[in-house]
Amino acid sequence: MSRTILRVFIAAALVGLGWTAGRAQGSGPDFEIAVKAPGGRTEVECVRGCKLAWVERMDPATITPNRTSFDYSCGAATCESGRIGGWIDR
Secondary structure (H helix, E strand, O other): OHHHHHHHHHHHHHHHHHHHHHHHOOOOOOEEEEOOEEEEEEEEEOOOOEEEEEOOOOOHHHOOOOEOEEEEEEEEEEEOOOEEEEEEOO
16 A cells, blocks of 8 residues: 555656656747837738747746737837747747
């Protein structure tokens, strides 16, 4: 009986360790694009094989990539801030 309990405990510990190791790898962006654009509208587009998400001031592990393009604009002469993360579709 004690061997069975020990085996169950070891199996549960190994599953938990594997889950923790897999979770630690995270799903951060494969690449990140910094946008510095002239005033007005600038389009950032993923042409093929990737998804985009706005990553400025966010934890990359909590972001769900769901777009293939962004319209980025500001009213100033130049737009200095904008960070877009990209994930490669696999």
